[in-house]
Amino acid sequence: MPHNHELKATIAQKYAAIEAYLDERGRRMWAAAESRAIGHGGDALVSDATGLSRPTIRKGRRELDSGGAEFGRIRRPGAGRPGIEQSQPGFRRALEQLVDPMTRGDRQSPLRWTCRSRRGLAAALTNAGWKVSAMTVGRSLHELGYRSQSVRKSHELTPHPNSHEQFEHINSKADSFLQRAQPVISVDTKKTELIGDFKLTGWEWQPKGRPEKSLSRDVPQDAAGKAIPYGIYDMSRYEAWVSVGLDHDTPAFAMASLRRCWEELSTSRYPGARELFITAAAGGGNGLRSPTWKQGLQHFADETGVRVHVSHFPPGTCKWNKIEHRLFCHITQHWRRKPLQVFETVVDLIGNPRTDAGRPVKAKLDKSKYPKQMTESDDELEAQSVRRDESSDDWNYELHPQ
Incomplete structure (x- = not known):
């Protein structure tokens, strides 16, 4: 018979009112009685209304037909498999010694340097004489309070003792330059990317069952x-x-990029600029200890007549450089789903994102060669007009035109 929605709602309401007062036997016998009163199709209707399975309702009907079940125990004595600790005492202690050998005292654990998966743990326990499956291992780990988790980056390295003072110096100097309408730029090199049919992390909408394919290995x-x-x-x-x-990521490449940028800055943005403030990381092509970087800045100051001020972020703090979270993060989000198959793709994907303020990003391909090994003569090094701040651990310096 077709389901009667009003009758179904009535049964559900009755069941909700008495469910808390019924045990397992009482629930199935009550459901069987309701089903018998309905007649044909009663099992389906009562099952939908109460959530009890049809086999459970049929079992209740058999108990009603037999004249009533024996009262006392609801289930047969001894039913159910004994727990792992009952059948194999000491199992959980052995499991914990494998999972956490450093705190449990077993530094020679067979899984000390291997993957601690459920299957791996089950295999190691089986080799040690325990009769256990991967499912039992997983259930026991949950009962012991373990969860499968990745490593969380939370431990900060010990900061340089002058880091706070350097951040304050950078902020105050940048504010001073901006108030005087002098340019302040943040520079850095983004992570190098391989060009080819390589997989990048991320997702995008594609027709079902037809994802974009890439090489199986990143070689x-x-x-x-x-x-x-x-x-x-x-x-x-x-x-x-x-x-x-x-x-290569060299100081010469960094200076070539700076020159191309300055050609536009000096003509259209800051035509009367006499000073330039640069914030940079402590390593890479614009590294703190690179004499080639300082030599390039000296040539740049001589050519443009601009006094160059440079401040480096303390080691390990380059993520606070403005360019990292104002530009590079947007580039990463934009191209994380696309294989970078050709260099032109990289340039196009970099040019599509916008900065936090919605300004477009100008990207250009530089096909020039920048050898790694470049040495400076003693005369060139001595010609650098570098003025350092004695109290800043060489993080701040100026180069004046000569």
């Missing part, structure tokens, strides 16, 4: 090259330039 030898994005971010106008290199 650098199979790459058509590598893309080295060097970014420059204008803190005043919230604009950005990215030069995509093909060779």
Whole structure:
């Protein structure tokens, strides 16, 4: 018979009112009585209304037909499999010694340097003489309070004792330059990316069952090259330039990128600029200890007549450089789903994102060669007009035109 929705709602209401007062036998016998009163189709209707399975209702009907079940125990004595600790005492202690050998005292655990999966733990326990399955291992781990978790990056390295003072110096100097309408830029190199049919993390909408395919392995030898994005971010106008290199991340490449950016900055943005403030990381092509970087800045100051001020972030704190969270994060989000098959794809994907203020990013491919090994003569090093701040651990310096 078709389901009667009003009758179903009535049964559900009755069951909700008495469920808390019924034990397992009482629930199935009550459901069987309701089903018998309904007649044909009663099992389906009562099952939908109460959530009890049809076999349970049929069992209750058999108990009603037999004249009533024996009262006392609801289930047969001795039913159910004994727990793992009852059948194999000491199992959980052995499991914990495998999972956490450093705190349990067993430094020679067979899984000390291997993957601690449920199957791996079950295999190790089986080899030790225990009769256990991967399902039992997983259930026991949950009962012991363990969960499968990844490593969380939370331990901060010990900061440099002068880190706080350096951050205050950078902030105050940047504010001073911005108030005087002098340019302040943040520079850094983004992570090098392999060019080719390599997988990048992320998701995008594709027809069902037809994901975009890539190589099964990321082998650098199979790459058509590598893309080295060097970014420059204008803190005043919230604009950005990215030069995509093909060779090496060197000070010469950093200076070439800075020169191309300055050609536009000096003509259209800051035509009367006499000073330039640069914030940079402590390593890479614009590294603190690189004499080639300082030599390039000296040549740049001589050519442009601009006094260059440079402040480096303390080691390990480059993530606080403005360009990291104002530009690079948007680039990463934009191209994380697309294989970077050709260099032009990298340039196009970099040019599509916008900065936090909605300004477009200007990207250009730099096909020049920048060898790693470049030495400076003693005369060139002595010609650098570098003025350092004695109290800043060489993190702040100026280069004046000569």
